[in-house]
Amino acid sequence: MATLRAQTRQKSTVQSSVPASYYRGGTSRGIMFHTPDLPASSKSRASLFLQAIGAPDPHGRQLNGMGAGVSSLSKICIIGTDDLPTDIDVTYTFIGIGIERDEVDYAGNCGNMASAVGPYAYNNRLLHAQEKADPGLYEREGEVTVSFVNTNTNTVIRGKFRVEGGQARVDDETSIDGVSGPGTGVMLDFIRPGGSKTGKLLPTGKVTxxxxxxxxxxxxxxxxxxxxxxxxxxxxxxxxxxxxxxxxxxxxxxxxxxxxxxxxxxxxxxxxxxxxxxxxxxxxxxxxxxxxxxxxxxxxxxxxxxxxxxxxxxxxxxxxxxxxxxxxxxxxxxxxxxxxxxxxxxxxxxxxxxxxxxxxxxxxxxxxxxxDVESARVLRTTRRLFEGKVFWNDHGEA
Structure with missing residues (x-):
């Protein structure tokens, strides 16, 4: 099943914490986690994600978490570095969090948050294969390309962006409609994105x-x-x-x-x-x-x-x-x-x-x-907003 439902009835009164980052990606925002930092249990992860975002909230505001009551700001991203295919730097799993309901949805991909994946991986020193081939990766200035797989759709995406001072460069040279202020310009290339969930560009076999x-x-x-x-x-x-x-x-x-x-x-x-x-x-x-x-x-x-x-x-x-x-x-x-x-x-x-x-x-x-679709290319911006810890009540779901 793509959607998990977690029981959020209060059990533990002592908060636990998990390392996390908060990024704007395109016209979305989301909390980003590195896989090793997350609990192993899928139910515990669901509980963590719901509490972090502030769902479910019958008022639709997500005031008790970091969401903002709209789907574009109610998002979780998991970045993985294990069992990587050849020529892939990291994996990217997207989770959409419900607003009024306790939904933890792995069904689709978020392209806007995909713009944050490369800068997050670079800023957090997760590009192990690239660093091995280029020991000065985090010291030089210029462009870096990060290749990653979106696990929701099995689509390969490449993000190209500029780096400076050991981090993704943030400036006002690139802008996108719907976002004010500076960011990191990222050129995203979606490779062979056709049939992402159904296996066919035209899933019903008909154009109309x-x-x-x-x-x-x-x-x-x-x-x-x-x-x-x-x-x-x-x-x-x-x-x-x-x-x-x-x-x-x-x-x-x-x-x-x-x-x-x-x-x-x-x-x-x-x-x-x-x-x-x-x-x-x-x-x-x-x-x-x-x-x-x-x-x-x-x-x-x-x-x-x-x-x-x-x-x-x-x-x-x-x-x-x-x-x-x-x-x-x-x-x-x-x-x-x-x-x-x-x-x-x-x-x-x-x-x-x-x-x-x-x-x-x-x-x-x-x-x-x-x-068939060979590739789809689009320019986005992203910005790291904070790094720290997310606090939650670990109820010990198995």
């Missing part, structure tokens, strides 16, 4: 199909996603998250589509509840002028299409990175719902420029001669 009464495209690249036209649901293409959150009828329809898509993609059986984070669902529209959350206006000529993602039943305030990568891939598939919304002339050559509530993001998705 009708689910819950709507034409959709189900695509699996970096994470499984289902796309539906905003106009078919009567939704304004540039709707902002707060308004979409208030539209309970539309969100209920989207959840119905998502559930049917999960069955069609082979992720669940009929009658089962789909995982929190997959398949992701998005409203897609042709480009037009959009006003972002900051009040900035993106003109239609700056964008190739517009997307609005729902993540964990909440409208995303930017765009989940794996969903963005999947969108760019779907845009390259002739006849897909996304492809039919794509501008005839790209705003930036070789890149698909996607408008989202916080601005825009550009993705280079390369397809091979067989129509």
């Amino acid at each position: 199909e009708r689910l819950a009464g709507y034409d959709v495209s189900c695509v699996d690249s970096a994470n499984p996603c289902v796309f539906v036209r905003a106009k078919d649901l009567g939704v304004e293409p540039t709707i902002l998250p707060d308004r979409l959150l208030e539209d309970h009828a539309t969100r209920a329809t989207l959840e119905k589509i998502r559930t049917e898509a999960a069955v069609a993609m082979g992720l669940i059986k009929a009658g089962e509840e789909p995982p929190r984070v997959i398949p992701k669902i998005a409203l897609v529209s042709p480009t037009q002028d959009q006003t972002t959350l900051s009040g900035k206006v993106n003109s239609a000529s700056e964008l190739d299409l517009i997307i609005r993602f729902i993540s964990d039943a909440q409208p995303h305030r930017a765009s989940p990175l794996t969903g963005t990568l999947c969108t760019a891939t779907a845009a390259k598939i002739a006849g897909s719902v996304v492809n039919e919304c794509l501008s005839e002339r790209l705003a930036l050559e070789n890149y698909v420029t996607i408008g989202h509530p916080s601005g825009k993001i550009q993705v280079d998705a390369q397809m091979d001669e067989n129509g």
Whole structure:
């Protein structure tokens, strides 16, 4: 099962601590752990993660932990250094934590937090093979590339970033929409991300199909996603998250589509509840002028299409990175719902420029001669926010 449920009834009154780091990755934030520092029991880990984030919280605030009541800030990352495949520096396991419910979900990958993996591994001196080949790895200045496997999807990702003074360099030379302030610029390359969870780029074998009464495209690249036209649901293409959150009828329809898509993609059986984070669902529209959350206006000529993602039943305030990568891939598939919304002339050559509530993001998705995804490249930023210890009550779950 992808989701574990931990009993959080008070048993121990003495707190234990675990080393941890807190990073922003892209437009997400998460707590990062090194595997050897974690308890061996899966139930104990679940309890630790829930307490660290502050879940479950029926108030939806996660005030008793480090979450913030939204899915993009309710995340855990585990970095491993054992049993590594050839040419891989570390492993990366993503866990999405519930907000109102005690969910510990291993089902999908978080692309935004993937931008933090390389800098975390470098800052914590975990690049053992690279250090052996280059003893001056942590003393030189320049670029470092970290190769890692996301264990949730078995996808190889490479992160390239600059280092200085023995740590990932933080500056204001690179910026992304939805984030203010400095960070470490990271170029992420997702290698062969097609079929990340289902084994197929088109899990149902169809480019488009009708689910819950709507034409959709189900695509699996970096994470499984289902796309539906905003106009078919009567939704304004540039709707902002707060308004979409208030539209309970539309969100209920989207959840119905998502559930049917999960069955069609082979992720669940009929009658089962789909995982929190997959398949992701998005409203897609042709480009037009959009006003972002900051009040900035993106003109239609700056964008190739517009997307609005729902993540964990909440409208995303930017765009989940794996969903963005999947969108760019779907845009390259002739006849897909996304492809039919794509501008005839790209705003930036070789890149698909996607408008989202916080601005825009550009993705280079390369397809091979067989129509499979060769790679998907995107620029993100990350920043180390703190290193220290997370405290929790260890109830000794076996």
